[in-house]
Amino acid sequence: MEDPFLHLASLSSYIAQKFVQFIEDFICRDILGWSEYLVDFGGLFVNFTSDGGCRTVPEACSFPSRVSDTGTIFRFHTRRSSYVNDNLPVNSLLEIVRSNQSYGGFRLIFEGLMLPVYGLRFTWKLTLASWRCFISHVRCAFVQVQSIISRVRKTLRGSSDDIGWLQQAPEMAPVVDGSARFRELLQDIRNGQHTLPDSFVYLLIPGFFSNHGPLYFVSTKKFFSKMGLTCHIAKIHSEASVEQNAWELKQCIEELHWGSGKHVMLLGHSKGGVDAAAALSKYWYDLKDKVAGLAFVQSPYGGIPVASDILRDGQIADKETRRIMEFLLCKLIKGDIQALEDLTYEKRKEFLKNHKLPDGIPLISFHSEASIALNVIATMSHIAHAELPRLPLPGFGDNESENVIQAGCKVPVIVPVSAALALCALHLQLRYGEKSDGLVICRDAEVPGSVVVKPDIKLDHAWMVYSSWRKDPNEADASEMCEALLTMLVELGMKRKEVC
Template sequence: MSSFDLCSILTMEDIFSRLLNLTSYINQTFIRFIEDVMFRDVSRWFEDSEVIFCGVGCNERGDSVLEDRPFIDSRLQIVNTSSNYGGVRFIFKGLILPMYFFECAWRLAVESWRCFCIYMRQMQARAKGILFRVLKTLRGSSDDIGWLQRTPGMAPVEDGSVRFQELLQGIRSGQHKLPDSFVYLLIPGLFSNHGPLYFVSTKRFFSKMGLACHIAKIHSEASVEHNAWELKQYIEELYWGSGKRVLLLGHSKGGVDAAAALSIYYRELRNKVAGLALVQSPYGGTPIASDILREGQIADVETRRIMEFLICKLIKGDIRALEDLTYERRKEFIKNHKLPNNIPIISLHSEASVAPGVIATMSHIAHAELPWLPRFGTEDAEDAAKAARRVPVIVPVSAAMALCALHLQLRYGEKSDGLVTCRDAEVPGSVVVKPSRKFDHSWMVYSSWTKDPTEPDSCEMCEALLTMLVELGSKIQK
């Protein structure tokens, strides 16, 4: 063996011995660290429980005393003697691991209990939220219907039903008193753009009497403030074009739009508008719109998405058109915008019949053209063919109104025309008209497929309302 090989072997043995010493030192240091941590916890436990070890600090009579606690420090040293320290270390060395596991188990139990409490609080909050939504859904609009009558400071209403019936009977007997010194503007309501016959028969009825009558061409699915601005422009155009004041008759949301135009732009319209008649208008709001769009109830987000799809995407409207008819929006608007006192206002509301026979009632809302029908050679035959091509569109609108009226009566105990309750249609400070016959919300603008000749139709009722409005205006001027 060469000297180089011998040197290499000695060097390797030296390296292994040093690694072994280093490993032993690290092991002893780690064990000492664990023991010190455990001794510190045990010393704190002894300090809290004030345990006194035997043989530590005795006076002349043999009584154990604890003077300045010299045997307890951060490492549980007892009376500064290595023998006592070794004894304590020997005693508690076997307790380190069990007490360590006990501490881990205790902390795990505490954290588990804390997580359980947090989870229970979350479940309790979620249960309260669900209960609140259920109660709000069941409560519905019970606290909002008729809020105008309960609000202090609102002007009282006057019952004009008797005078209305007198004027209606006179009109049916041929006494037409509407003067041609006014321009009559009919304002349609929500979704009127999708019913081509909306107010058409009434306009034709007034035109045959030689009266200037117009149907406001507004976007029925727009917001109330937007339509108020459109009506303001429309009224000024009619006034400056004819030199006559304008009488307004609004049905459903059209009455709300017209009232908003007078409330917001009264300074510009006070000398141009002679009066306003609101026919079945939700001036105070409607429970149908509120129940659909109320926040905080069950499935409120899903319901709103469906309505946004139907109104905004399908018919290209504005969701605010329906939002503005809720009780919350109407309260805010009426609080900020008051109707003028010196303009005659009439508000008409009706009650829909919920009899079983009404469920089968159909309404005529439009005409459908059928261009594929054959033509004939003569002019009379061609006219007859053109007339034959107009097929009436019949929709069970009255049946839907009857079902809605039954729903409002059973849920809230309120009389309504199917969409608007009677109390919400009464405008403060107006003359209220309550017809004797029952008809639904769509009857005033869409003729029924089956007519009763002994009863007045919607055109005659509109004429009676406007005639009564002219009389009120004359009284105010006098």
């Protein structure tokens, strides 16, 4: 049996040894860590003591970082306790490692000589970073200049590459000139020979801004009604999109056909011709037994440069211009910006690619050229009535007086439309070298596969639908021209039936 005193002595010795180890760790971590400094020079740690000397210390020792009084930053490390415990005796706590002053001084001199090299390397990196930043700014400025140049070129170029694209497309059918026959029919009508049959329903389709012109097609409808012909003006939203108006026209044609049992002859002016063509293209299966023909009157079938120049993306102030047009069309007129966008060359190309006019239907394309003479610019046209807001006037308790007040809200307005269209025609001729009626280029109004009619007099875009303030009795008016176009359309339909 072992002696318990021997176990007690061993335990006391073990406790004493751990206590001595704790004291050694405490002194090495705290006293040496704050009274002496180790500086890291490329893996060699130099210990600066209080008496001005220095000693090299192996990498295994590490002390906390310190900053010298002179502002130089050194890396200090805390000695690891395991290294101290394994290599230091209890009686030599302050003597950590043996120093080699000559070797440490050589390393200090070498590191001092390397400072200019480090400075040169830092200067090179700073110069390289500055150069890269300069090149980046130059590239950004170059891209911005290129973008501005591209916008300027696109703005100046305008619609030069799009005008007349219908004639340049190889898949489009050729047109036939029918101006001579039109002049013959117009002369017969002026001589009192009216051959337009009453076996059809004649539907007049108005164009852009027709909702704000109460006199739109009114004189033509009265002229046809006096001859005993069934004539209607399509009730569509003139500032709506082509898709919406095509659907409304489809329903209107079906109602007229079911109500009368007659085929419908269509005559569309400006955007009205585009809407009618869209109705036939999209719903021909439902309308092929109801429509007898379509006459385009100054219709931008291929597109209109005014709409493209206003809404073209990538030109100067394109976003601001679109916002202005959206405010005018959507807020003030209560229309749809899509109505104007559908008339751009880009949208027309896309639509005609997907929806072509059916074969076998008689088509007539009527386009004219506006006069740009100085006397025309000075003329005025009586085109519409303005609907003023209701005035809070007393009605005196009489229904008749209320009707008088409401009727007085509509007053005639003299608008210089002829002068404005003459200026637009002059602008299009100077910029693109193209003849137009003030809005529609003549080449863009020629529908492929149609009979083209060109009058021998110069007419602007609004002449065909609004009554002129000063009418020349020696010249045909808009109603007689519409009758000649529809008479010619009936003849084309009869000839096609004979061929078939």
